[in-house]
Amino acid sequence: MFSAETLQKxxxxxxxxxxxxxxxxxxxxxxxxxxxxxWLAPESIEAVANxxxxxxxxxxxxxxxxxxxxxxxxxxxxxxxxxxxxxxxSGGYHAGEYLQHKLGVGYGETTxxxxxxxxxxxxxxxxxxxxxxxxxxxxxxxxxxxxxxxxLLEECK
Amino acid sequence: MAMLGSINGVLMEGLDGDNSxxxxxxxxxxxxxxxxxxxxxxxxxxxxxxEVKKSVLRGRGGAGFPTGLKWSFMPRSFPGDKxxxxxxxxxxxxxxxxxxxxxxxxxAVIEGMAIAAYAMGANRGYNYVHGEVWLEYKRFEEAxxxxxxxxxxxxxxxxxGFNFELFAHHGYGAYICGEETALLESIEGKxxxxxxxxxxxxxxxxxxxxxxxxxxxxxxxxxxxLKMGGEEFLNLGKPNNGGTKLFSVSGHVNRPGNYEIPxxxxxxxxxxxxxxxxxxxxxxxxxxxxxxxxxxxxxxxMDCTMDYDSISKGGSMLGSGAVIVMDETxxxxxxxxxxxxxxxxxxxxxxxxxxxxxAWMYKVVHRIENGLGKPEDLDLLNSVLGxxxxxxxxxxxxxxxxxxxxxIKHFGKEFEYHIEHKTCxxxxxxxxxxxxFHKIPA
Numbered sequence: 239m240f241s242a243e244t245l246q247k248x249x250x251x252x253x254x255x256x257x258x259x260x261x262x263x264x265x266x267x268x269x270x271x272x273x274x275x276x277w278l279a280p281e282s283i284e285a286v287a288n289x290x291x292x293x294x295x296x297x298x299x300x301x302x303x304x305x306x307x308x309x310x311x312x313x314x315x316x317x318x319x320x321x322x323x324x325x326x327x328s329g330g331y332h333a334g335e336y337l338q339h340k341l342g343v344g345y346g347e348t349t350x351x352x353x354x355x356x357x358x359x360x361x362x363x364x365x366x367x368x369x370x371x372x373x374x375x376x377x378x379x380x381x382x383x384x385x386x387x388x389x390l391l392e393e394c395k
Numbered sequence: 396m397a398m399l400g401s402i403n404g405v406l407m408e409g410l411d412g413d414n415s416x417x418x419x420x421x422x423x424x425x426x427x428x429x430x431x432x433x434x435x436x437x438x439x440x441x442x443x444x445x446e447v448k449k450s451v452l453r454g455r456g457g458a459g460f461p462t463g464l465k466w467s468f469m470p471r472s473f474p475g476d477k478x479x480x481x482x483x484x485x486x487x488x489x490x491x492x493x494x495x496x497x498x499x500x501x502x503a504v505i506e507g508m509a510i511a512a513y514a515m516g517a518n519r520g521y522n523y524v525h526g527e528v529w530l531e532y533k534r535f536e537e538a539x540x541x542x543x544x545x546x547x548x549x550x551x552x553x554x555x556g557f558n559f560e561l562f563a564h565h566g567y568g569a570y571i572c573g574e575e576t577a578l579l580e581s582i583e584g585k586x587x588x589x590x591x592x593x594x595x596x597x598x599x600x601x602x603x604x605x606x607x608x609x610x611x612x613x614x615x616x617x618x619x620x621l622k623m624g625g626e627e628f629l630n631l632g633k634p635n636n637g638g639t640k641l642f643s644v645s646g647h648v649n650r651p652g653n654y655e656i657p658x659x660x661x662x663x664x665x666x667x668x669x670x671x672x673x674x675x676x677x678x679x680x681x682x683x684x685x686x687x688x689x690x691x692x693x694x695x696x697m698d699c700t701m702d703y704d705s706i707s708k709g710g711s712m713l714g715s716g717a718v719i720v721m722d723e724t725x726x727x728x729x730x731x732x733x734x735x736x737x738x739x740x741x742x743x744x745x746x747x748x749x750x751x752x753x754a755w756m757y758k759v760v761h762r763i764e765n766g767l768g769k770p771e772d773l774d775l776l777n778s779v780l781g782x783x784x785x786x787x788x789x790x791x792x793x794x795x796x797x798x799x800x801x802x803i804k805h806f807g808k809e810f811e812y813h814i815e816h817k818t819c820x821x822x823x824x825x826x827x828x829x830x831x832f833h834k835i836p837a
Contacts, residue, residue, distance in 0.1 A: 254521075254562040257601055258475070261584035267565055269526075292584070303586035303743075306526050306568035322488045323686060323720050323733045324645035329832030336832075360570060362527040362688075363489040365645035365717070366652045369832070371627055375567075376529045383833040 239285040244274045246287060261292045264300050268307060269374040269375075303362075306375050313348045313355035315394045318372045321358050324365035333369035333382045334358065340391060354395070398495060398641075400668045403631055405619045405639050406612065407655050407736040410499045416534065421502035427547050430506050430591035431515060434555035440471055443514035447617065451626025451637030456482055456573070456610030457714045459703045470605050471516035478606040479512045481522040481614050482578055483535075486570040487685035488737060489717030491639035493611035497524070497531040500615060501538040505561065509548055510621065515607055519560050522611075523578050526567040531622030535563050547805050549797030563643040570741035574789045575608040577743065588745045589789035591633040610715075614639055632658035637704035645674045647829065648721040658702040665701055665718065666751060673831060678724040680805070684714020686734050686815060689801030690727075690824035711801070724829025725805040726821045728813045732757075732764040738795030749792040752783035756799050765804060766817030773810055774802055 240248070247270045251263040267286045272278050278301050287297035301307045305329045308316070319334040337356060343349050345358040348386070367380035371390070379390055398407045409415075409424055420426070433443060447551060448463030469477065470805060481504060485493040508520050524532040536658040539561060542548045548561045563580050566572050572581045572806045576590035579601050600606020616638060620628045623654045629637035636658040642665060649670030662681070672678055678693040683701075689711040691699070706713045721730065756779055759772050780796035787793075803810060810822045819826070 248548040254564070256602065261582070262564070262582055264584035266565060269565070269567055284681060285826050288495065290584075296585070298612075299431055299586050300584060304526070304567035304569045321733065322737055323730055324489045324717075326702040326730075326733055327719070327721060327725065328651065329830040332827070332832035359527075360568075360740060361486050361490075363491050363494050363525050364528070365489055365719075366643060367491075368645065368651070372527055375526070378528065378530065385833070 239282070240271060240274060244270050246395050248286075252290070260290045261296065264290055264292065264297055265301045265304070266296065272307060272375075311348075314353050316355045316357060316374050318357040318359035318362075318375075319345075320360070320362050320364075320370045322361045322365075322366070323369055325368040328368035329383065330369045333371070333387065336384055336387055340387065347365070399465065399650055399654060401639075401655040402660060402664075403657050404640060404655040405616050405623075405631065406496065406503065406579060406641065407500060409652075412499065412712075416499050416501055416630060418502060418538070418545060421500070423468050425622065425703060426502050426618070427506055427545075430509050430513075431553055433510060433621070434553050434557060436655050440514045440516065443510065445456065445619070446621060446625040447514070450616075450620045450628040451625075451632075451635060452613065452616055452620060452628065453636070453703060454610055455612035455616070455715065456642065457687075457712075462609060462613055464715060465597075465607060465609070466511065467516055467687060468595070469515040469517070469568045469709065470606050472624065473516075475606050476519055476602070476604045477515065477517040478580065478601045478604055479508055479515060479517045479520040480575075480601060480606055480608040481508055481520070481581070481611055482573065482575060482608055482612045483522055483524045483531075484573040484578055485525045485528070485611070485715075487687060487715050487717060488734070489643060489645050489682065489685045489719040490715040491643045492653050492716065493646075494525075494528050494531055495609050496641070496721065497528070501505060501535050502542065503615040503618055504535075504611055505538060505542050505548065507617035508561060509552070509559050511607070511614060511648050513557055517607070518558050518606075521564045521582055521601070523572070523582060525565055525566045526565050529565075531681070532565045536753050539563060543690060544600050566661075569743075570737075570742045571789070572789065573789060577789065578608065579606065586743070588743045589791075591788055617794070633702060635704060640701070640716050642716045642718050644669050644718045644720060647676065647722040647724075648662045648720050649673050656701065659700045659705070662696050662701055664697050666720070669686055669720075672720070672722055674722075675761070675831075676724065676829070678720065679723045679725055680721045680727070682711075682717075682719040682721075682753045682798075685717040686714045686719065686737065687790075687797055688712040689797045691801075692805045722829060724825050726764075726819045726826055727765045727802055727809045728819065729826070731802040732760045734798045735760045735795070737792065742791060742795070746787040748786040750778050752792070753795045755779045756783075756795065760799070763813050766813070768810075768814035768817075772814060773807065776803060813831075
């Protein structure tokens with residue numbers, strides 16, 4: 239189900255917790271699983287649960303509670319835009335509108351070529367750098383004005 | 396972004412952006428010397444806690460609870476595992492200080508946690524890091540590897556016989572996990588839903604073991620308190636408000652960013668450090684402690700100093716020190732609309748008053764913003780918020796209610812105007828200009 243590399247990452251996470259608390263690693267393992275597969279299909283969640291010896295429903299509860307897990311396929315690049323108040327004061331709404339205009343899709347949608355998914359996000363803890371995006375849950379992009387947005391989209395091959 | 400300015404800075408002094416976070420730089424700045432001193436001199440746990448109490452360090456995550464007192468609640472002699480947990484789940488809108496601490500001074504957090512563990516007889520720890528700040532999480536893991544290799548954490552630390560294993564755990568997008576018992580649930584690999592208290596974490600915490608949870612900045616302050624002595628740290632600030640504090644300033648200032656200043660510094664001084672108001676516009680309102688803190692009108696905040704007591708007297712909370720600055724281009728209805736959506740979105744759904752109430756508040760504020768408000772809506776909002784506050788397991792319910800209550804209290808006229816005229820008192824193009832977003836090319 240998962241690559242040797244991902245399984246190695248799983249093992250590293252499990253080692254952080256007491257031997258009888260493997261479930262603690264579910265958040266990190268689900269994140270690694272998503273990183274490999276692009277999204278979390280029910281089979282992936284079940285495989286993580288089996289790996290950790292926890293009921294699949296408990297792993298599904300985790301996957302569905304935290305909003306950075308994708309329970310449906312997303313584009314190659316998932317761009318999450320913070321529009322919370324501190325960001326909005328410095329252009330968060332407008333950056334999102336610009337991005338929607340450029341990509342031709344709204345929040346929660348994926349471009350027809352499957353390249354981009356756009357999401358509206360909550361506070362990312364970088365309000366001083368507004369407008370702020372996160373690409374694929376990993377890469378934080380700061381001060382996203384039109385020029386920077388154009389550049390980002392160009393870099394997403 | 397690095398720290399943009401400081402007055403009598405302590406935590407973030409002598410840093411050189413991305414170039415000085417590693418172990419050797421921290422040691423060169425005198426890092427880990429306090430942990431070593433405590434272990435070498437076999438300083439008693441009581442003495443360590445007493446030094447922290449003297450500093451009047453108050454929790455930097457938002458609640459402002461005295462750290463030394465919190466530490467003294469731990470049953471130090473309880474047999475078996477005991478935990479210290481660092482709360483770096485920095486998701487309170489407006490707050491971005493812990494991210495910089497993790498980025499530029501992660502070893503201060505590790506040393507602070509090790510000292511805390513020693514003082515409370517804990518043998519294991521976790522740092523719970525906001526899922527959105529991945530690079531900082533990875534950097535912290537790297538710092539942990541360095542500290543482990545150098546023998547500052549792990550088994551038999553510096554030959555003292557003291558053991559402390561420390562790991563990083565990341566969140567994955569849930570504001571509620573900043574609440575300490577939700578955070579514990581999350582480390583246990585569950586949905587982050589807060590627990591009933593009591594029992595408090597000091598008696599029933601992570602995996603049911605005694606646990607103390609402190610904020611990142613709180614832990615990072617510990618080595619410096621031990622170094623300069625509690626009293627000197629206290630004197631940096633003002634009585635009952637010890638030390639310096641990081642303030643994250645966002646919104647309509649010329650230089651948004653983090654600033655470290657002594658508690659008790661006038662708000663006007665902080666505003667000046669930020670280069671003043673963007674475009675020289677007029678200050679309208681400030682949320683002084685993260686989005687959950689009541690909003691303060693300009694004239695009230697301008698008379699305040701930045702410390703727990705002064706802000707509290709001014710009708711709000713210092714919270715996490717997240718200062719959201721709003722100028723005259725802000726439509727307060729629209730601002731509240733966004734905040735209300737946030738609390739509705741992030742309510743964990745466990746308590747009915749919060750789950751249903753936040754949805755109601757958002758729905759009503761949103762319809763006012765969109766010109767569909769009814770004359771009785773402000774009374775309705777006050778009634779709904781009154782049925783949330785104080786009626787939920789955790790403070791998210793209160794946090795959702797305070798903004799609504801304070802926005803209506805101080806800016807009720809704007810809400811009434813919206814309801815009556817079905818549009819905003821502040822013209823849309825003025826709002827756009829205020830955001831500073833470069834105009835979309837035609």
